[in-house]
Amino acid sequence: MDFTVNGELRSADVEDDMPLLWVLRDELGLVGTKYGCGIAQCGACTVHLDGMPVRACQVRAVEAEGGEILTIEGLGTPEYPHPVQQAWIDTQAAQCGYCQSGQIMQAAWLLESNPDPTDDEIDAVMSGNLCRCGAYPRIREAIHAAAARLREA
Amino acid sequence: MPRILSRRTFLMTGAAVGGTALVAAVGATGYLASLDVEGLHGGRLDGDDAILNAFVVIHRDGTVVINVPRTEMGQGIHTGLATVVAEELDIPFDDRISVVFPTDAHPAYSAWTNALQVRPEEASGPVAWFGRRVLGQLGMIATGASGSVMGLWHPMRVAGASARAMIVAAAAERLDVPASELTTEDGMVIHAASGRSLAYGDLAQDAALLTPPDEPRLKSREEWRLIGRSQPRIDIPAKVRGEAMFGIDVVLPDMLHASIRHAPVFGAEVAVIRNEGRVRAADGVLDIAVIDGRHVAVVAGSWWQAEQAAWLLDIEWTETGNESETSDSLADRMYAALETDTPHDHIDEGDIESAFAAPDARLVEADYDVPYVTHACMESMNATAVLQNNLAEVWAPSQNRATMRMGVMRGMGWAGVRPDEVTLNITMAGGAFGRRSDLDVVAEASCLAARYPGRPVKVLWSREEDIGRGVYRSQAAARLRAVLGPDGLPSGYDAMVATQSIMNAMSGRNLPVTVGPDGDYLSVEGLEKAHYAIPSRRMRSQNVPSHLPIHFWRSNGYSFNTFFTESFIDECADAAGADPVAYRRDLLRDNPRHLAVLDRVAEMAGWSDPLPPGRGRGIAIEECYRSVVAQVAEVTVSPDGEVRVDRMVCALDAGLAINPDQVVAQIEGGIVYGVTAALMNRITIEGGAVAETNFHDFAVQRIANAPRIEVSIVESDGPPCGVGEPGVVPAAAAVANAIFAATGRRLRSLPLAVTETIGERRTRSVLPAERA
Secondary structure (H helix, E strand, C coil), rough: CEEECCCCEEEECCCCCCCCHHHHHHHCCCCCCCCCCCCCCCCCCCCEEEEEEEEECCCEEECCCEEEEEEHHCCCCCCCCCHHHHHHHHCCCCCCCCCCHHHHHCCCCCCCCCCCCCHHHHHHHHCCCCCCCCCCHHHHHHHHHHHHHHHCC | CCCCCCCCHHHHHHHHHHHHHHHHHHHCCCHHHHHHCCCCCCCEEECCEEEEECCEEEECCEEEEECCCCCCCCCCCCCCHHHHHHHHHHHCCCEEEEECCCCCCCCCHHHHHHCCCCCCCCCCCHHHHHHHHHHHCCCCCCCCCCCHCCCCHHHHHHHHHHHHHHHHHHHHHHHCHHHHHHHEEEEEEEEEECCCEEEHHHHHHHHHHHCCCCCCCCHHHHHCCCCCCCCCCCCCHHHCCCCCHHHCCCCCCCEEEEEEEECCCCCCCCCEECCCHHHHCCEEEEEEEEEEEEEEEEEEECHHHHHHHHCCEEEEEECCCCCCHHHHHHHHHHHHHHHCCCCCCEEEEHHHHHHHHHHCEEEEEEEEEEECCCCCCCCCCCEEEEEEECEEEEECCCEEHHHHHHHHHHHHCCCCCCCCCEEEECECCCCCCCCHHCCHHHHHHHHHHCCCCCHHHECCCCCHHHHCCCCCCCCCEEEEEEECCCCCEEEEEEEEEEECCHHHHHHHHCCCCCCCCCHHHHHCCCCCCCCCCCEEEEEEECCCCCCCCEECCCCCCCHHHHHHHHHHHHHHHHCCCCHEEEEEEHHHHHHHHHHHHHHHHHHHHHHCCCHHHHEEEEEEEECCCEEEEEEEEEEEEEECCCCEEEEEEEEEEECCCCCHHHHHHHHHHHHHHHHHHHHHCCCCCCCCCCCCCCCCCCCCCCCCCEEEEEEEEECCEEEEEEECCCCCCHHHHHHHHHHHHHCCCCEEEEECCEEEECCCCCCCCCCCCCCC
């Protein structure tokens, strides 16, 4: 099965119904995308599929076949972090960091679709992403900071 | 008869029992006295690494590796402790610094100061000897009790200062000038008089072979350039790129994956797997293994295949006799225990009987309770193990190296293997909250590794196993009584809590000896209220055992006792017709440190500003982990009784804040954790088993409805105190007191706003029935 992952063509010999999460983690070695619940309740496995945020635990491999997949590893580079990643650093948003791949992928999509979200709009889009460290106040702050950075760019 | 044990007596007794075999094995105290336990007398070279001491390694290129023997689980400890080393080493806090969790069990890494509740810089005499020489040898390298900075900030300052002194001494020799003429700056040793300078990287190889100074000079506060200023966290850049390696991310060549099924009713064993043949035939399945007669592991080439096949398992479990236990039956036992007369006595001060018998006594009495809860770390439980040539190596996001090692020995023992050597790698942890000090998943992975020698095995629990088959904070019930004197303040205070002893249950599963329930301070912490001026106080506890695996949970006893006591103090204030802040101010009149925190939080919250109907403020204050923390919750209760926590304001005296921004972050996160437990966390026991399975029925706070949070650090001259747990501690009482202020309704059970379970979970009205 072929996928375009972070701009590269990748192949994996997997069952049709293997979730994209496990294709990425166990077959393609991209472990930045995290397992949290397996039932789309926590958002830790959020990636972009053809430009839309999806819970990779709920996307079967066959549904992602041929698709363009963007994971946390492809969002920015150490030299040129994505503005959302930079805002996460600037606000020191992460604690344990485990949920943050999903949070950042969800936030990156939010700002693509809404360059200046209100707190309520942030809540609406980000409430599927759980954080047990309770970094929510800083996640909100980081999204506003990234939005400002993107508007300036 | 119940015994009264102080914390220290209890811990030393417990630890001494555990240490007996070791002391016997090593023979005499002469041997113990000879051990290097300070970690500062072992400079050596290892290839290009100049190892200056147990904490500091310097490479030829000037990069510095700081050994931080504490688990990074979100609290920023790698950054905080690296900061104090960098400060004394006199180097900038930049990307020349990296942090590793060392794999060896150097005595200097031990958390003995946590166990003995002392600060290393203050410990002396027999306590210091016992801690360093005996406990230090036990490999208890643990991360918890909000104690990592308290326990290591001083030793690691000394390590940094000692390394710097050795580098300066090496430079003095090289330049043939007195060390007193040398200064350090930006990783260089400078001889201003001659204009010469040498880089640390060039000097470290020589320095490592010098004798460390006996007492290196530490910088004074005025000289600090890093401590007390918020340094950016070392681990965050990798975390935002998805590059941080958590336990779940460990990938080894030829690795097997396993998913586990544990008994629904704790303690049951596997009677028979009814459909083993069918599961063995499932895609990718390589084996089915029964671990210790109790757990069933499905082993496959990928975790997804193992997990899919595990769902097919049809397992018959043995009867345990606990199949009819429910949350209610267990709560009934706790309330019944409150009526019995053989509790464990912890404190009996003043004259409690006379206080309550006084003819003009005004009695205030209330019962409270909390449910079971679980940790629900975002990274589910996992461990990876391999056994090759009878050498074991294990990777896990563990909070405790000693229990991790025990897990390896126990798990391999189940497979009939005793490894010659064990190498332990502690990875980043995706949340921990006390959960990861249990050895369970490590033992499982080790058992499987011993079963397939040469093949690494990664065990990952599904979220359903983590929530429904894991370990839990105990349910608890308390009866609080007070008599109010003519001034309205309590003249007598009598507290009893019934719960399952945390120390007893945890040690039974994880330590060589079972300690408690006698003297289990973890179950009563927060009940004491020693900071309140109350002439007669009594504090007692009842251990109510159950079949549930009870464990540490962020802030342990404080997580329920402070809810009980700070709600109760509000009830006393109400009975006295007093304002809750003014009432506490009277009770704290002898404690300026507490008063400063109380006044700060009241001012921040605008305590005396009126609120519209349906809104209310509540306050709670606690002394815990040597910190003093107070919070004001502001809530809105809608006409139909739904509660929303709008704002949490917190003031904190945590002594010196090495990294103020990270202290604030810990408190913010602790508040979210505490408000989550206050409003919605509940584990329900039905038929002896946990009913909740995943995040859809074990609700946790999401970003919507997360309160606005304001944190203020009260300046202090004292040494650093704990900050990982204090944020959690007052939250539930503050919210309950705010609901009382808004509605007149006193809620004495957690969770405050969610009732019912499984399929029927709904928000509870916090209003009385006639008003809802």
